[in-house]
Amino acid sequence: MSHPAPLSSAERRAISYANTLHLLVSHIFKQREGADRVLANYFREHKKHGSKDRKLIRETLFGLFRWWGWLKNLPAADDANANIEDSGFSSGLGEAHSPRWFTQLSLVAAIENHQWQDIRSGWLSQANLSQLEIPAFGDTPENLNIICAALIKQFGGEFAPPNLLPDWAWEHISVAGSDKLAFVDALCRRPPLWTRAQGTSREQVLKQLEADDIGAVPSKVFADAIELASQSINLDAVTAYTSGKLEVQDLASQAIGEVAAPKAGERWWDACAGAGGKSLQLFSLMQKRGGVGELVASDIRPKALEELLRRADKAGVAPIQLSPWRSDKLPVKADYFDGVLVDAPCSCTGTWRRNPDMRWIDDASAILDKPALQLDILRRASAAVRSGGVLVYATCSLARAENEAVVEAFLASDEDFELDTTAHPFSGEHCAVMTLWPQQANADGMFVARMRRR
Numbered sequence: 001m002s003h004p005a006p007l008s009s010a011e012r013r014a015i016s017y018a019n020t021l022h023l024l025v026s027h028i029f030k031q032r033e034g035a036d037r038v039l040a041n042y043f044r045e046h047k048k049h050g051s052k053d054r055k056l057i058r059e060t061l062f063g064l065f066r067w068w069g070w071l072k073n074l075p076a077a078d079d080a081n082a083n084i085e086d087s088g089f090s091s092g093l094g095e096a097h098s099p100r101w102f103t104q105l106s107l108v109a110a111i112e113n114h115q116w117q118d119i120r121s122g123w124l125s126q127a128n129l130s131q132l133e134i135p136a137f138g139d140t141p142e143n144l145n146i147i148c149a150a151l152i153k154q155f156g157g158e159f160a161p162p163n164l165l166p167d168w169a170w171e172h173i174s175v176a177g178s179d180k181l182a183f184v185d186a187l188c189r190r191p192p193l194w195t196r197a198q199g200t201s202r203e204q205v206l207k208q209l210e211a212d213d214i215g216a217v218p219s220k221v222f223a224d225a226i227e228l229a230s231q232s233i234n235l236d237a238v239t240a241y242t243s244g245k246l247e248v249q250d251l252a253s254q255a256i257g258e259v260a261a262p263k264a265g266e267r268w269w270d271a272c273a274g275a276g277g278k279s280l281q282l283f284s285l286m287q288k289r290g291g292v293g294e295l296v297a298s299d300i301r302p303k304a305l306e307e308l309l310r311r312a313d314k315a316g317v318a319p320i321q322l323s324p325w326r327s328d329k330l331p332v333k334a335d336y337f338d339g340v341l342v343d344a345p346c347s348c349t350g351t352w353r354r355n356p357d358m359r360w361i362d363d364a365s366a367i368l369d370k371p372a373l374q375l376d377i378l379r380r381a382s383a384a385v386r387s388g389g390v391l392v393y394a395t396c397s398l399a400r401a402e403n404e405a406v407v408e409a410f411l412a413s414d415e416d417f418e419l420d421t422t423a424h425p426f427s428g429e430h431c432a433v434m435t436l437w438p439q440q441a442n443a444d445g446m447f448v449a450r451m452r453r454r
């Protein structure tokens, strides 16, 4: 009688990582809870994992969601151990220990060219695959087609780049046909770490970063924006960050402040300020242009405003006045502000490359639930704009229903406001209603409309 060969230590570790990852993925699908939070809780409860473990688990977990649209479609015919649910969010997930699950892990490692060769080999042998002829994700969008062709050759079935987003998303996001591949490609890349010089010149911040030996590249698009060379920098060891001179803010989010374009001495109200990313930017822009008139920040979440205050203190930004929304009643003076920013709660589909898990644990209700609230907030906040003042509506959604449709409904019901044309920060095109696509500037996706009160 022959016995199976004993497992090597690398194979045992590969199986142990696979078990951990299966536990995490199953929990995320079942509870529909964000991967970031699930992972943070898991590491808090399992202190045994060192930094290499954490990196491997984190990168593979996020990779699984980046490529899930393909992984879930692996044909099941040859896999006797697969337990594939017919429906539900985890549909297509192989059972723990099944060849299907190890194939799914092996594919992520191959496409993302993982550095952990021994673990890759361990997963591959557990997948019962002698080899995997799938090329790594390359530099150009066309590479996605090459990977699809290789998947079809090795596994049969159907694989195409649009499958990397759920079908319901395509019903709401209209990308021009010629940009579709670049859009999907951008959503599958890891986001860069965009930052912004706060209350000081970018040159000063770049000098401080250089002194701390942090690689940084100034953005060609905005005078304050800086891309940090590595996404996994410990910011608490970066002097410019700890001293409040460097704020983390995605380039697309920075574009909203640039479209708002506050002038020296103006009065601005950030009506959905959250923890103040854009309030701090509005402050910094006015300060550089000659002085802050008045800046008021509101939100319905008091905790977020506390965080805003903490950040403002650190940045030496004073005074930002806080005026929380406590009811539907306007929490600030009516007909008063030169500019009002409504950065509305939304489906966050524009941040899907940062949170690829959300593509697979949300459904169309993430979009369809929002427009009524967005229109309501926009209408109420618009009362604070003075005659001749500016109203800016923004979301980090790419869905027409939350963007153009909300602006159209608002303008149709309020003749006091009209569109106010400006330059698209990334394309230069003159328009008042604009989508900032992830593929345009290696940034998140956002939407912004600029209006003016007659």
Ligand SMILES: C[S@@+](CC[C@H](N)C(=O)[O-])C[C@H]1O[C@@H](n2cnc3c(N)ncnc32)[C@H](O)[C@@H]1O
Binding pocket: 253, 271, 272, 273, 274, 275, 276, 277, 278, 279, 298, 299, 300, 301, 304, 325, 343, 344, 345, 346, 377, 396
């Ligand atoms: C997209 S986030 C804002 C992000 C923030 N502007 C920034 O740049 O960091 C939307 C904010 O709207 C707030 N919000 C949700 N419902 C609201 C409402 N009815 N009135 C005012 N704010 C609301 C949320 O608490 C959330 O902080």
